[in-house]
Amino acid sequence: MSVEDHLLRIPGPTPIPSSVQQAMSKPMIGHRGTETKALLQRIKPKLKTIFGTGQDVLMVTASGTAGLEAAVVNSTSPGDTVLVLVTGAFGERFAKICENHRLHVIRHDIEWGKAVSPDVIQEYASKNPGIKAVFATFCETSTGVLNPVKELAEAVHSHTDALFIADGVSAVGGTEVKMDEWGIDVLVTGSQKAMMLPPGLTFLAVSELAWRIIEKNRNRPFYLDLVKYRDKLADDSTPFTPGLSLFMGLEQVLNLVEEEGLTKVFNRHHLMKEMTRAAFHAMDIPLLTNESDSSPTVTSVAPADFNPEQLRKQVKSDFGLDLAGGQQHLKGKIFRIGHMGYCSPADVLQTISLLEIGIQKLSKRDVIGKGTMEAQKIYLEWT
Numbered sequence: 421m422s423v424e425d426h427l428l429r430i431p432g433p434t435p436i437p438s439s440v441q442q443a444m445s446k447p448m449i450g451h452r453g454t455e456t457k458a459l460l461q462r463i464k465p466k467l468k469t470i471f472g473t474g475q476d477v478l479m480v481t482a483s484g485t486a487g488l489e490a491a492v493v494n495s496t497s498p499g500d501t502v503l504v505l506v507t508g509a510f511g512e513r514f515a516k517i518c519e520n521h522r523l524h525v526i527r528h529d530i531e532w533g534k535a536v537s538p539d540v541i542q543e544y545a546s547k548n549p550g551i552k553a554v555f556a557t558f559c560e561t562s563t564g565v566l567n568p569v570k571e572l573a574e575a576v577h578s579h580t581d582a583l584f585i586a587d588g589v590s591a592v593g594g595t596e597v598k599m600d601e602w603g604i605d606v607l608v609t610g611s612q613k614a615m616m617l618p619p620g621l622t623f624l625a626v627s628e629l630a631w632r633i634i635e636k637n638r639n640r641p642f643y644l645d646l647v648k649y650r651d652k653l654a655d656d657s658t659p660f661t662p663g664l665s666l667f668m669g670l671e672q673v674l675n676l677v678e679e680e681g682l683t684k685v686f687n688r689h690h691l692m693k694e695m696t697r698a699a700f701h702a703m704d705i706p707l708l709t710n711e712s713d714s715s716p717t718v719t720s721v722a723p724a725d726f727n728p729e730q731l732r733k734q735v736k737s738d739f740g741l742d743l744a745g746g747q748q749h750l751k752g753k754i755f756r757i758g759h760m761g762y763c764s765p766a767d768v769l770q771t772i773s774l775l776e777i778g779i780q781k782l783s784k785r786d787v788i789g790k791g792t793m794e795a796q797k798i799y800l801e802w803t
């Protein structure tokens with residue numbers, strides 16, 4: 421195995437298509453020049469489609485967490501009461517950012533591996549009439565849960581005057597989202613998950629309702645002031661020197677998505693999830709999430725008869741296959757497979773067949789071919 425043989429199947433960063441890699445190696449351009457202006461003009465409409473919004477999608481050169489922080493700091497003021505729906509490590513991060521900015525945080529914690537029910541919104545709303553914002557994680561990457569953001573947004577708007585703010589990192593680009601129609605007020609994502617780019621960009625879209633609150637906010641930060649990004653982007657520009665190479669790659673990503681068709685992109689992700697889940701069912705290895713709560717972009721596996729950390733080490737050293745472990749209390753209990761972005765059913769079959777070898781070695785159970793065969797059958801049924 422050469423050092424270049426990497427099979428990156430963690431839930432971010434994810435592999436980069438070679439045409440995107442090439443686009444990012446184009447010569448540098450001036451960020452105030454006509455080339456950047458034209459590039460932004462081409463990118464803007466295509467990004468809106470992925471977010472399901474008529475609003476311009478803002479791009480900030482920073483990791484996804486900066487996008488989450490921007491959403492919090494721009495939309496709230498110290499002392500505001502907010503509700504954070506915590507379904508895993510990333511929900512917890514949202515809560516910590518809110519606490520850091522001296523908000524009054526009401527936490528609703530859900531057992532890791534389960535989705536949050538929209539019914540809880542009404543309960544919290546009746547006990548805390550002044551909630552200013554509700555925060556949720558769309559795909560909880562630490563568990564592989566896809567939370568019902570459409571229903572959550574509906575519940576928030578029917579029972580409160582709060583903004584509904586969603587962390588869409590690892591969801592946007594891999595699963596359908598209709599930000600405007602569903603009533604999401606701020607939707608955030610990052611470049612290195614389903615967006616097929618290296619880390620370094622965070623994307624935010626903001627509803628009319630949220631803009632009215634953000635515009636009046638006197639506590640807006642400097643670098644992460646969303647009004648600056650909005651006003652500059654309206655003029656096909658950015659407030660600061662952006663990650664221009666990432667913008668060049670992004671244009672190619674958007675072209676690839678357009679060529680494949682957004683519906684097909686989402687169907688491919690759904691199929692990859694079904695293939696992965698069927699494979700582990702066939703090998704009699706438990707999954708952390710049930711079918712209805714599961715995300716199309718990441719699957720968490722909770723084996724009973726072998727150590728997931730040992731499996732990760734084994735397949736990494738045998739095949740250069742990178743999988744993620746569990747976070748916090750799930751460390752050593754699960755492993756996670758990313759199947760998002762530049763990933764195909766063929767990649768899933770490869771991952772499963774390599775895992776069968778590792779699992780057979782560790783569990784001493786005869787699993788060779790079992791998961792692969794089931795995944796192949798799912799593929800045939802679907803196509």
Ligand SMILES: *Cc1c(COP(=O)(O)O)cnc(C)c1O
Nearest residue numbers: 483484485510559561589590610
């Ligand atoms: C990866 C991820 C983040 C954090 O993004 P960074 O780019 O590491 O800051 C936030 N939320 C979710 C759901 C994620 O998957």
